[in-house]
Amino acid sequence: MSDTGRPDSAPAAGPVRRRTRLVALGVVTVVLAPVLSCTSGPATAPPKASLGWGLTHTQYSADVGSPEALRTARKALSARSLPQNQHLMGWGATNPEAWPGRYDFAALDRRIDLIRKTGGTPVITLCCAPDWMKGGTPGHTDWSRLEAAPNPEHYDDFAALAATVAERYPDVRHFIVWNEFKGFFDERKNRWDYEGYTALYNKVYRALKKVNKDNLVGGPYLTMDSHPPGVETYASDLKGPWGSVDQRVLDAFRYWNRHKAGADFIAVDGASRTRNDEAVPDEFRATDKFTAVGRWVRQQTSLPLWWAEYYVERTGSESQVSEPLDHALQAAGLIAMVKGGATTGFYWNPQDRSGRCARCLWRSTELTDGSGGRAQPTLDLIRRFDKEFPPGTTYRRVDVAADDAASVRVLADDTAMLVVNTRDRPVRAEIEGRTVDLDGYQVRWLKSP
Incomplete structure (x- = not known):
């Protein structure tokens, strides 16, 4: 994941080498009264399992900034109804339950309200967990431990929190369970703790379906990390000129797929580049990985395929901005995902704070020079792609x-x-x-x- 803000979170668990930094919102949680249902009522039409192409709100988004910039960004977002994803805790949302049974949904309310006001289809990624669910002190939030998984004895508590969220936002009908197996790597076995994740997933799945049987739930949100060609350690049969996907990821997927309580869609994520940041054989042919991964998933299940995050990355220094190249790579990545059978995808990190983000979807809403909130070329591409090639095309x-x-x-x-x-x-x-x-x-x- 890429983001900007404060403070930096801990490194990813397990063997995954992060390409960029993960960031949580480091503020003190304010404890409010027990939750009350928000004003928006349940959706009248049955929710669809495929949503099209949209974005994930992260640390900074169009809910904070100068009034003029906010209007500009929201107008750009409203130009087409896009699926918009927000995490439960972190990436713009505060700790929702710092003390057991005492809730603070103010930040999440603000983000869901932004999605509603811009006509988007809201999606909530149910990650991450309050500290007391992972061995921390009630009332305290250690943002450096954002990626820690809840302890098994608190899986039921996290499922109960997920149910509370579903009850609070009855118009949110799409839920992704957890994010990238965070905290679920078994260092002793040198593999993913897919048994633990699946146990958590199943409890959350059942809790959400109990709130509303028509809620749509998916996982496992695994990162499809790949190794360069010629690297045999953890190599798999899912390979091509772009490299091979780590066998431990495929093992985790297969276990979850066999033992899940149910699912309405599949969520994965990944980058065109390998774990050592190579784009092979070149930047464009590296996107063939998205097609290969999608076709492999389609062999495992007929459920709709979502890319919860996707990164189409060029070689060279990040400071070497080439907008035409970046734009072409994003378009090539979308094409590759569709050719692999994907029907839904979320672009990560729509804005930064400084306004220097060439790959963001709009200029920072904190800018006051008249350019704040202005749509960037990638947002235009995603809107047009979603319009011309919606699910079912x-x-x-x-x-x-x-x-x-x-x-x-x-x-x-x-x-x-x-x-x-x-x-x-x-x-x-x-x-x-x-x-x-x-x-x-x-x-x-x-x-x-």
């Missing part, structure tokens, strides 16, 4: 001249076509018998013939 084969196939990525249905030039120079490609001129790294929308 029937994609068709696109004929590209053999000489051009390595230069372009194409996705099309009966009405729209997305073409991405993967070269840093102009390309003239023959696509379905017509000539398409593309500037270097250009992302171009066309009408299907």
